[in-house]
Amino acid sequence: MTTGPAQPLDLDAVRAQFPGLRAETGERPLAYLDSASTAQKPRRVIEALHGVYAGTCANVHRGVHRASERATAAFEAARERVRGFIGASAREEVIFTSGTTAALNLVAAAYGDAHVRAGDEVVVSEMEHHSNLVPWQLLCARRGARLVRWAVEEDGRLELAGLERVLSPRTRVVAVTHASNSLGFTNDIAAISRLVRQRDAALVVDGAQAVAHAVVDVQALDCDFYAFSGHKLYGPTGVGVLYGKRERLAATPPWQGGGEMILDVEFSRATYNALPYKLEAGTPNIAGAVGLAAAIDWVEETGIDAIAAHERALLIHARERLEALPGVRLVGPARPAERGRAAPILSLVVDGVHPHDVGTVLDHEGVAVRTGHHCTQPLLRALGLDATVRASLAAYNTREELERLAAGLTRARELFT
Ligand code: PMP
Secondary structure (H helix, E strand, O other), X not given: OOOOOOOOOOHHHHHHOOHHHHOXXXXXXXXXXXXXXXXXXXXXXXHHHXXXXXXXXOOOOOOOOHHHHHHHHHHHHHHHHHHHHHOOOOHHHEEEEOOHHHHHHHHHHHHHHHHOOOOOEEEEEOOOXXXXXXXXXXXXXXXXXEEEEEOOOOOOOOOHHHHHHHOOOOEEEEEEEOEOOOXXXXXXXXXXXXXXXXXXXXXXXXXXXXXXXXXXXXXHHOOOEEEEEXXXXXXXXXXXXXXXXXXXXXXXXXXXXXXXXXXXXOOOOEEEOOOOHHHOOOOOOHHHHHHHHHHHHHHHHHOHHHHHHHHHHHHHHHXXXXXXXXXXXXXXXXXXXXXXXOOOEEXXXXXXXXXXXXXXXXXXXXXXXXXEOOOOHHHHHHOOOOOEEEEEOOOOOOHHHHHHHXXXXXXXXXXXX
16 A cells, blocks of 8 residues: 655554553464454553443433433544544444444445346456455345456456456446455555446445555545444454445435334334434444544554554565565565555465465464465465465564564475475
8 A cells, every 4th residue: 555654653662552462372472463354452442442331331322311422422423533534524424334244235235235136237356355245146146137257367466457348337336345355455446436437336345454554535535335344443343334425325225124223113114314323223333433433543643654654664574585485475466566555465375385284383483374265265266276374464563573474484384395
């Protein structure tokens, strides 16, 4: 991801704020290189969660009592915090969900069912996490629509020409990830949007791997929907966001029915609440939203540019280091253009050693990585792979941890070949 000049991070001060980095995991200290799965949480997020339950523990939007008013104020302040963070133009455009998966399912089920008809086409990139593919498969099956593949190139990247080839007058939705969770490729969403705008289609972006690593401005990206999870942004699990352009959300019927999403209910019909509540049935994850706002506070105070610059420096160093190791092959961005804007993810294979075995050896060394298909089976299959080892970086990672990764990879090769 590209960023401007930034003050260097005070890494010791950053690390001191993350109690999880000092977790007991065996003889060796933890080198946590799995933040693309879930990031560690800074103390202020943990304290914000504790504060909700130990302080203003009440439901939102329901009570006339002051505890409920305080809870509502904190919850709506969190929405406003998210709005500012992603540059949405109005709070009505920020829907709280339980995560990226729920947000994407909401779009596919509610917007999709209303706007995709038999014979229409839904274009999905081959780079997607299963949570931005399977909901579209389900939609197409329900509606008799056609799922159209925007195929990746030989190295796994997406080219705009590939999208141009598959867009048609029947295209109703284009679903694409902002950044690949398994390989790190980052897509130019604004350029994709310009192409999609030429059709009567909605652009749905999976931002799960992007929001923690660069400034995201949904208006500059000009996407219709943008989904992300709190827990990959140093926030709690169980909370996420669906951003939608106001007119798209207005054209989205309710997905789930229940409390909060209604204005008035008669036995045989109901009228629905205004946005954003229309799409937030039931008691929301109040503590999660407040925790997510605390995570955004942390990211903004630390400086997203500073975080991005730190991660970029680590990524460049790690690529050089790992590429020099015999028998280790990096998978993913190889050309300078893609490398220059990639998310901080190192996906690799070790000759002759199954990724799971590599992961187990690394775990013995205290190095936490993810191994497997990373919920992107079509992408890995397109590259002739079924699994990789993935090390993913965040604000708190160090060069020393990357040295331990390199040493662990060498050790795995010695043990298994
Ligand atoms: N999309 C991408 C690109 C992801 O990396 C993930 C999480 N691995 C998801 C979607 C799903 O996120 P969640 O499990 O938080 O709903």
